[in-house]
Amino acid sequence: MKKTTEKEHSACTGILKPVRDSLDILSGKWKLPIIIALTFGEKRFTEITQEVQGITDRMLSKELRDLELNGLVRRNIQDSYPVKVTYALTEHSKTLRPVINSLKNWGIMHKEKLKQECREFKSAGKKTRSPVA
Amino acid sequence: MKKTTEKEHSACTGILKPVRDSLDILSGKWKLPIIIALTFGEKRFTEITQEVQGITDRMLSKELRDLELNGLVRRNIQDSYPVKVTYALTEHSKTLRPVINSLKNWGIMHKEKLKQECREFKSAGKKTRSPVA
DNA sequence: TATAGTACTATACTTTAGTATAGTCAATCA
DNA sequence: TGATTGACTATACTAAAGTATAGTACTATA
Numbered sequence: 303m304k305k306t307t308e309k310e311h312s313a314c315t316g317i318l319k320p321v322r323d324s325l326d327i328l329s330g331k332w333k334l335p336i337i338i339a340l341t342f343g344e345k346r347f348t349e350i351t352q353e354v355q356g357i358t359d360r361m362l363s364k365e366l367r368d369l370e371l372n373g374l375v376r377r378n379i380q381d382s383y384p385v386k387v388t389y390a391l392t393e394h395s396k397t398l399r400p401v402i403n404s405l406k407n408w409g410i411m412h413k414e415k416l417k418q419e420c421r422e423f424k425s426a427g428k429k430t431r432s433p434v435a
Numbered sequence: 436m437k438k439t440t441e442k443e444h445s446a447c448t449g450i451l452k453p454v455r456d457s458l459d460i461l462s463g464k465w466k467l468p469i470i471i472a473l474t475f476g477e478k479r480f481t482e483i484t485q486e487v488q489g490i491t492d493r494m495l496s497k498e499l500r501d502l503e504l505n506g507l508v509r510r511n512i513q514d515s516y517p518v519k520v521t522y523a524l525t526e527h528s529k530t531l532r533p534v535i536n537s538l539k540n541w542g543i544m545h546k547e548k549l550k551q552e553c554r555e556f557k558s559a560g561k562k563t564r565s566p567v568a
Numbered sequence: 569t570a571t572a573g574t575a576c577t578a579t580a581c582t583t584t585a586g587t588a589t590a591g592t593c594a595a596t597c598a
Numbered sequence: 599t600g601a602t603t604g605a606c607t608a609t610a611c612t613a614a615a616g617t618a619t620a621g622t623a624c625t626a627t628a
Contacts, residue, residue, distance in 0.1 A: 318471055320542025321535060327545070329462040331586070338451055347605050358587060363606060372545070373552060383595060384604050394548055397541065402454060404537040408530065409453025412460070412505070415527055419506060464616070480575050491617060496576060516625060517574050 324401065327372055332357055332365045334402075337374065337395065344378070344390035374398070457534065460505055465490055465498045467535070470507065470528065477511070477523035507531070 328334060332354065339345065339353040351362055366389060369375040374395040380386040461467060465487065472478065472486040484495055499522060502508040507528040513519040 317535065317539055318468060320540075320546070321467055321538045323542035323546060324538040325458070325462055325467075329458050334454055334458075335451060348603095358589095359606065360588090360608090361586065373548060384602095385594080387605065394545075397544060401537045401541045402450065404534045405454045405457040406450055407453075408534045409456035411530060412527075413453070413456060415506060481573090489617095491619095492576065493578090493618090494616065518624075520575065 327368075327374070328398075328401070328405075330365075332361055333369065336362070336365055336369065337391065337398070340375065340389060340391045344388045346386060346388050350389065460501075460507070461531075461534070461538075463498075465494055466502065469495070469498055469502065470524065470531070470535075473508065473522060473524045477521045479519060479521050483522065 335354045335357070336350060339350055345353065347362065347366075350366075351357055351359065354362070357365075366375060366377070370377055373392055376390050376392050378388045378390065380388070468487045468490070469483060472483055478486065480495065480499075483499075484490060484492065487495070490498075499508060499510070503510055506525055509523050509525050511521045511523065513521070
């Protein structure tokens with residue numbers, strides 16, 4: 303086992319920072335459900351509340367604002383009656399595709415792995431973690 | 436604007452569930468820093484606390500346990516004096532590579548985009564969000 | 569016998585994320 | 599005039615995530 307060098311350390315943070323930037327945008331309970339709900343076309347505020355089950359108005363309002371600030375969602379006001387506000391994904395949001403895809407694929411694969419390990423565990427009766435020395 | 440169909444809706448959740456599974460494992464303040472700290476070789480408990488600046492023993496202990504349960508980290512006890520416990524990434528953890536990479540790349544790209552938009556905003560003086568109708 | 573190193577755990581606390589419930593404002597319709 | 603719709607905001611709360619600080623069990627060395 304070797305000590306971590308300065309070079310390695312700066313490589314770490316070089317990876318870590320942008321990864322965290324991405325996660326800040328995607329993590330939390332509602333951001334992805336909202337994004338996914340909008341992938342099939344623009345929607346109005348109340349339509350999104352219906353589509354994203356369980357979200358409150360307060361959360362939706364806040365999350366939409368965040369997503370808009372990050373350039374992922376565009377807000378259009380139609381000055382008709384009743385006042386229509388629609389939300390749509392931006393072109394930029396499409397760049398998230400590979401990110402979402404890799405997360406999806408890994409999620410599926412990882413679950414398979416855990417299931418398999420569980421089977422092995424049951425048949426072999428091996429222990430995962432020994433009691434603390 | 437069209438109503439979301441049932442078919443579309445089930446496609447949504449089909450994406451959403453595994454994505455959330457992945458995010459559950461990667462999100463939070465410490466999981467990735469720990470994983471990244473271990474990419475350069477196995478480390479002991481105290482070495483990780485030094486490498487991952489700001490983490491408390493309690494958090495490290497908890498996060499390592501989570502990561503071990505998810506099969507991403509292996510724990511080895513050497514029964515020497517002083518008792519040595521080392522942590523290393525598993526083979527399975529390497530499957531995270533594309534995930535981390537896509538998050539990293541998107542994070543970098545997204546930041547660039549925001550910076551650029553900020554410049555445009557300043558020069559054009561356009562407003563992002565009109566006052567509520 | 570006292571001290572120190574290692575890998576933790578316990579308890580109590582603060583901060584952040586998310587929820588519940590109600591209210592507002594403008595316009596139009598009955 | 600009063601009810602209704604749409605897109606929110608305000609206030610107050612609970613739950614989850616994270617922090618601070620101290621303590622423990624084991625063993626070896628001084």
